[in-house]
Amino acid sequence: APDLDAAQVGVIAATLRHNGIDGVIATNTTIARDAVAGLPHAEEAGGLSGRPVFDASNRVIAQLRDALRQNADYLLDAEFAGSTQALEQLNAGTCPLAGIHLPLRDEHLCQRGSPLHQGMGRLLRLGDHKLVRMASREQGLIVAPGNPMGIRDLADIAARGLSFINRQPGSGTRLLVDALMDHHALSACAIRGFEQIETTHLAIAAAVAAGLADAGFGLRAAAEPCGLGFVPLVTEDYFIVCHKDFLDTPAMEALRATLATPAFRALADSLPGYSGAGAGEVISLRRTLPWYK
Numbered sequence: 001a002p003d004l005d006a007a008q009v010g011v012i013a014a015t016l017r018h019n020g021i022d023g024v025i026a027t028n029t030t031i032a033r034d035a036v037a038g039l040p041h042a043e044e045a046g047g048l049s050g051r052p053v054f055d056a057s058n059r060v061i062a063q064l065r066d067a068l069r070q071n072a073d074y075l076l077d078a079e080f081a082g083s084t085q086a087l088e089q090l091n092a093g094t095c096p097l098a099g100i101h102l103p104l105r106d107e108h109l110c111q112r113g114s115p116l117h118q119g120m121g122r123l124l125r126l127g128d129h130k131l132v133r134m135a136s137r138e139q140g141l142i143v144a145p146g147n148p149m150g151i152r153d154l155a156d157i158a159a160r161g162l163s164f165i166n167r168q169p170g171s172g173t174r175l176l177v178d179a180l181m182d183h184h185a186l187s188a189c190a191i192r193g194f195e196q197i198e199t200t201h202l203a204i205a206a207a208v209a210a211g212l213a214d215a216g217f218g219l220r221a222a223a224e225p226c227g228l229g230f231v232p233l234v235t236e237d238y239f240i241v242c243h244k245d246f247l248d249t250p251a252m253e254a255l256r257a258t259l260a261t262p263a264f265r266a267l268a269d270s271l272p273g274y275s276g277a278g279a280g281e282v283i284s285l286r287r288t289l290p291w292y293k
Contacts, residue, residue, distance in 0.1 A: 002056035013067035083172030087123035112291040115178035131283035138273035140233035147229035165213035220273030
């Protein structure tokens with residue numbers, strides 16, 4: 001919880017170490033009201049998420065990280081961000097690794113000048129960045145169970161005036177949606193709800209499940225656990241990006257070795273729409289990315 005003090009976090013860390021726990025998720029919502037004092041409904045019961053919990057959550061995560069680091073060879077401290085934000089942080093030196101995803105099997109979607117090239121090409125640096133393959137995965141339309149409307153693609157949504165829910169600008173998935181829109185020669189105003197956004201795949205699935213939209217764009221791995229239908233449109237590759245001088249560090253070698261294990265690849269294969277084939281392989285930007293060919 002983000003409302004714990006340092007002593008309480010220390011007790012939790014000791015308990016985790018004693019019981020050999022492999023991982024921990026931190027944090028949930030806050031019951032503090034300092035960030036919303038004076039606002040309507042501020043005194044209602046329940047936890048707060050979003051901006052009110054940000055600072056407290058980061059404080060607890062940092063305390064937990066420091067406490068667990070005493071008994072860890074390597075610690076992977078992950079923050080969820082869109083692909084462009086992740087690359088910006090990598091280039092700014094605030095993190096050693098960034099996660100991105102590209103539909104390399106559909107080169108027409110990421111040619112020079114495409115939304116994907118415009119969004120990520122300026123941030124990927126030849127001669128400096130290296131790609132490490134993590135997985136491939138299916139993206140497409142998340143729809144009602146059984147796809148009762150028979151939705152086929154984005155052009156079908158536009159032609160029939162169906163409602164849509166999108167991902168936020170700057171995310172790799174939003175860049176992919178924009179590339180598909182270009183491919184179908186569709187403008188944003190052609191799709192009802194195109195500017196209605198959520199920030200995660202599961203939030204897209206929840207919105208469709210709640211009937212807030214006829215379709216949303218996201219992962220098969222988000223649709224199927226929610227019992228929703230899925231229309232596959234793209235198989236994309238997910239990469240970890242690092243600076244070339246970080247590639248041969250002990251920490252990165254350990255991470256690459258873990259990705260290459262049968263256990264990790266089997267775990268990736270167990271997720272709907274995912275494949276762990278080739279995980280851990282180092283990939284050349286120049287030979288891989290279509291806008292360099």
